[in-house]
Amino acid sequence: MSVVARQGFKYSVIGYLGFLLGTFSAIFVFPHDMEFYGKLRYVLPTAEMLLPIVVFGLSFSNVKFFTKTHDDGKHQNFLSLSLLGIIFNFSLFVLGYVAVNFLFPELRNTEMWQMKRLILPLILVLAFSTVFNKYLSNFKRIVIPNIFENLLPKIANLGAFCLFFFIGLPEKAAYLFFIGMFVVGLFGYIYYANRLEKLKPDFSTDYIKKDGLWKDVLNYSFYGFLGNIGNFIAVRIDSVMIGEFLGFEPNGVYNTLYSIISLITVPAMGLYSISAPIINRHIANNEFEELDRLHKKSSLVLFFLGFVLLSCVLVGFPYLTHFIKNGELLRQSEPVIWVLGFAMLFDLATGFNGHIISLSKYYRFNIVVMLFLALTTVSLNIYFLKNTNLELFGIAIATAISLTLFNIAKIVFNYIKFGVFPLTIEMIYALIIGTLGITVSVLLPDFEKSLLNLFYKPGIVLVMFFVGNYFLKIFPIEEYINRNFLKSLFRF
Structure with missing residues (x-):
């Protein structure tokens, strides 16, 4: 059985397992406290909706340009610069987010602002994870990333809910577990990537400047950003707007x-x-x-x-x-x-x-x-x-x-x-x-x-x-x- 076939079969198994876990939880567990479940379902979709602004298509560029950078022995340099770009984008995003909310004080009454201490760190963790997810797909390894991408969020939701409702821990403790699961996922990505090929951080900009490669990367990333932000807004906006307008x-x-x-x-x-x-x-x-x-x-x-x-x-x-x-x-x-x-x-x-x-x-x-x-x-x-x-x-x-x-x-x-x-x-x-x-x-x-x-x-x-x-x-x-x-x- 080929690597692609094995990975495809395992990917499907994980996908169905995640779906069954999510559906079972949504029907028989989360209805015990619709309000707290609604909060969990507000935080993650809001972070995912804003995520493309921070990632800015860099995850897609790690797939598009992998063959070229790998042949030149610079794929880890490209990955390192992508992660550095995430930090730069996130810093600009946070500054802009805070500035907009202070320029328009009415925005500080929104749930998005009230829950910023959960949403903003989650955006950063998801941004790093998204880049590693796409990077690992170049090695035809999609099963472990699928666990982190699709199964882990469902475990985070279920675990946080059980800690709050069934065990009786405070909301803050449940939220800490919720965010913590995504941090675990990020470290899982890093560990798995290092197992496949030892990671060697390289932040030199010489290669990306050569022959104007940075222009091609920026152009492709921009199109990836447009498509991604449209997709996330269209898919996630329901939960965000219901949370803001209806509760x-x-x-x-x-x-x-x-x-x-x-x-x-x-x-x-x-x-x-x-x-x-x-x-x-x-x-x-x-x-x-x-x-x-x-x-x-x-x-x-x-x-x-x-x-x-x-x-x-x-x-x-x-x-x-x-x-x-x-x-x-x-x-x-x-x-x-x-x-x-x-x-x-x-x-x-x-x-x-x-x-x-x-x-x-x-x-x-x-x-x-x-x-x-x-x-x-x-x-x-x-x-x-x-x-x-x-x-x-x-x-x-x-x-x-x-x-x-x-x-x-x-x-x-x-x-x-x-x-x-x-x-x-x-x-x-x-x-x-x-x-x-x-x-x-x-x-x-x-x-x-x-x-x-x-x-x-x-x-x-x-x-x-x-x-x-x-x-x-x-x-x-x-x-x-x-x-x-x-x-x-x-x-x-």
């Missing part, structure tokens, strides 16, 4: 609902990484008909499986809340599940639209639409929070509109430039089956026991999908359950 308890409720509905994205976790080399080959060879076929097939698989999971979640959610602490808070915001669910489903239906653009010569377009997504999300969130009483439902609508427009823009662009289109008639058939399944399940009478309903209602949906698929042949189930395929899962 920490609603933020805890929203993030719990988001964790539940994220279940439908599980089928996509490994597909995009697996498809990337194939997409790259088709684009390089101008095989756009093959790319279109691959695009349609993978999009249909993601849509079908995602809709099956979404339908089960929608009909089972009301009964699941009976087994969740403070489940009535979640039940009151049930429309959020529906709006976010169908927005995510459409995202799955568009497949690897973004990957096609990123791997082509038009990669800069992704930056444009990502910034558009960020601005649209922020604007709509502000509108719904200030001009309506919809609260969390309004946030969900804003996110759904932004995500849908974002995907439509990529669909149109890819169709014009490459002639590829992800949507198919089979998706309409699946939509009809799913709608019928949800409708029938909702209309059928309930049992007195919520546990029975929790399995009975989604079971009806699954039967409807199975019967409908049997006659319409939408999803080739036989390809995924035959003996040879099952054997291949255990073949290395």
